[in-house]
Amino acid sequence: MAKTRKSREVRLIPITFEDNVVPGMDIAETLLKSMRRHHQRFRQGDILVVKHKIISKSEGCLVDLDSVRPSAESIAWAEQYELDARVVELALRESRAVIRRRNGILITETHHGFLCANSGIDVSNVDGGETALLLPKDPDRSAANLRRALQRKTGLTIPVIITDSFGRPWREGLAEFAIGIAGMKALRDDRGRRDSHGYKLKASVEAVADEIACAAGMVCGKLNRTPACIVRGLNFSAGRSNVRELLRDPETDLFR
């Protein structure tokens, strides 16, 4: 008889933030305070998913756009497509490679290795609109720090996934992706296991962390004050991992 992993109900529980996040803020404490106010508490087995925005803000990954001096090249390109040259300049600075630059769209590879528009810089809804919000410098470390802080305060070991929404090749619409992870495996490798008919599975490595990110994207939103959520009831593999496991080796990537 084939081994089957039993499926159980999974709950996505939004965590609301009443407070504005400011640089230096203790995110673990703010989260727990907000949860207490809504009679929520972590349980062993929970996963915490957090939008990068509150992490970036608390870590002070903010740049006053007036302080950015764009190059002549950035200015020319920005003017051609009615873009903000300072944002273009900043996106280039936050990248280690330009992947595509066409029709006013700039797809870069960030220092972390993420492929996304404008190096993931967000200017749409940060205080005043003249401040750019960058991705955290080391999102895996941010996730590990948050996980450790929660463990100190609650005694529980809660895996943490930090997410951002990226556009995708071939498909319309943004989707949420894991950009930092701590305390659980990013991938589930089912190769060599057998399905419920007893047949061996071939190429079944599942991007669990990205699936969790997307699931959280359903309840965490830009339009509500819900920058985080709890994923409760999911079978996951605890352990060390990092977001690089989710990034395809450029050598084997057919679509760069």
Added chain:
Amino acid sequence: MAKTRKSREVRLIPITFEDNVVPGMDIAETLLKSMRRHHQRFRQGDILVVKHKIISKSEGCLVDLDSVRPSAESIAWAEQYELDARVVELALRESRAVIRRRNGILITETHHGFLCANSGIDVSNVDGGETALLLPKDPDRSAANLRRALQRKTGLTIPVIITDSFGRPWREGLAEFAIGIAGMKALRDDRGRRDSHGYKLKASVEAVADEIACAAGMVCGKLNRTPACIVRGLNFSAGRSNVRELLRDPETDLFR
């Protein structure tokens, strides 16, 4: 004050199938029978997510591999990379374009417009291993049929999303994608709305259907008999849509 969309808990409720799906089987009836056995029932506001495999099987999208005569080209390419030439041949037949063909990897554009490996053909765990399972011919219609059948039997209007797991450029691991949809909008367009700080959102079109597919991917698995799940509690926009809305126009796609 900015408008905020209130967030609430979302539940992912796995639906177990005890029976093997066979061509001609009434999937709506089988689903409802299985749910009754587990004391589950649909509620208004639920979304049903179904892995394509049970749809394809019930629609008879099966090909006996022994009936496939591969071309000399397919045979040569398959031999070079130790692949099954019949599967290569079938993948080409199910495609309208070859996107990449390198190092034994064949990425095609299916007749529906999906970009994926081997036109989404599954031979890993179909009866015996010598039968190939194809994607449904018209997954939107399959979704609409299932939705209508459920409406007849329950009186409820339940949106249906059919999914498959695809590999992705840039990222490791498979993730779940919507390949058919009925009864709800595939994309959420927040452009022009304001966030909780009152700032206008720029490029916020969210691929809700793909996020739902990924969320369902967490509880529906290959290793368990859970080919479907209910998404309960999600705010969604009811209405007509189709999966083509999720497919980027090749003209504007920078990564083909």
